[in-house]
Amino acid sequence: MNPNQSIINPTLEPWIFTVPLALEAHARAQEFRRYHSNPHKAKQVYLNTLAVYAVNVYLQCRGFETNLERSDSWNPMMQMLMDTADLALKDCGKLECRPVLPDAEVVCVPPEVWEQRMGYVVVQLSESLREATLLGFVEKASSSKLAVSQLRSLQELPAYLNNLNKIKPVVNLSQWFEDIFEAGWQAVESLLATQPTELAFSFRGVPQADIRRCKQIELATPERSVALIVSLSGESEQDMDISVEVQPTNGQTYLPSNLQLMVLNEDGEAVMHVHAGSDNQTIQLEFGGEAGDRFGVKVALGDVSVTENFVI
Numbered sequence: 416m417n418p419n420q421s422i423i424n425p426t427l428e429p430w431i432f433t434v435p436l437a438l439e440a441h442a443r444a445q446e447f448r449r450y451h452s453n454p455h456k457a458k459q460v461y462l463n464t465l466a467v468y469a470v471n472v473y474l475q476c477r478g479f480e481t482n483l484e485r486s487d488s489w490n491p492m493m494q495m496l497m498d499t500a501d502l503a504l505k506d507c508g509k510l511e512c513r514p515v516l517p518d519a520e521v522v523c524v525p526p527e528v529w530e531q532r533m534g535y536v537v538v539q540l541s542e543s544l545r546e547a548t549l550l551g552f553v554e555k556a557s558s559s560k561l562a563v564s565q566l567r568s569l570q571e572l573p574a575y576l577n578n579l580n581k582i583k584p585v586v587n588l589s590q591w592f593e594d595i596f597e598a599g600w601q602a603v604e605s606l607l608a609t610q611p612t613e614l615a616f617s618f619r620g621v622p623q624a625d626i627r628r629c630k631q632i633e634l635a636t637p638e639r640s641v642a643l644i645v646s647l648s649g650e651s652e653q654d655m656d657i658s659v660e661v662q663p664t665n666g667q668t669y670l671p672s673n674l675q676l677m678v679l680n681e682d683g684e685a686v687m688h689v690h691a692g693s694d695n696q697t698i699q700l701e702f703g704g705e706a707g708d709r710f711g712v713k714v715a716l717g718d719v720s721v722t723e724n725f726v727i
Contacts, residue, residue, distance in 0.1 A: 466514035469547035679711035
């Protein structure tokens with residue numbers, strides 16, 4: 416009898432996936448552990464690394480392209496700042512790979528990974544740490560405790576990821592006037608550690624405060640992440656001025672050289688373009704729009720690019 420029979424939803428058991436944790440996995444986990452002198456953090460990083468390794472093997476077996484180097488869990492600095500076990504998928508987003516030990520009924524999901532994840536995969540590590548078993552997944556997390564018994568079947572994960580990859584999320588700017596913001600878009604000061612501003616000026620004779628939100632955009636590596644800032648001003652969502660801007664994050668002073676910022680039309684063609692030099696702290700584009708207009712904003716560095724789609 417499977418010792419996890421009373422813990423795992425019985426309908427999930429036929430679809431679990433077990434990965435042998437080879438020397439390669441432990442060598443990488445040991446490498447990361449050496450960066451952390453705190454025993455608790457070192458153990459956390461070791462187990463997280465094994466969980467990410469296992470999910471990476473599973474996804475590659477299913478034909479998905481992954482990018483460990485873009486994952487915070489593969490970055491010693493980000494490991495130090497947060498409890499992260501993320502795995503980046505090409506052109507899709509990030510999965511969080513949460514490890515549990517045998518007989519665990521709940522999984523720890525720290526608040527810092529509740530956002531900017533397209534799903535959470537639970538990975539059970541054997542007592543000997545020689546095997547890792549993918550038990551199932553959930554789409555979202557909003558609590559520090561996730562019950563193993565509530566997981567969706569691993570059988571559904573490939574289709575779920577494929578559907579996400581086909582969907583091009585659209586940010587509805589009209590809702591920003593009602594203080595409704597999509598996940599990942601946050602106050603500028605919360606990401607860039609600046610003081611809140613209360614800008615007011617006359618737009619066609621009507622005083623109006625700016626609505627400003629930003630989102631962290633990762634390009635190639637976390638060290639090269641930037642903040643995409645979108646500012647709106649106008650009488651209403653029917654007719655507005657729009658500014659898109661990119662600034663450095665993670666303590667960087669300047670943007671990466673040759674970073675490109677583009678505004679795309681509804682057909683995906685670039686209609687406005689600017690690129691950063693060797694000492695730019697910000698680059699910006701401004702334009703107007705009306706209700707119903709659709710456009711994209713593309714941030715690119717070399718062969719890596721991220722596009723956000725908008726509708727007014």
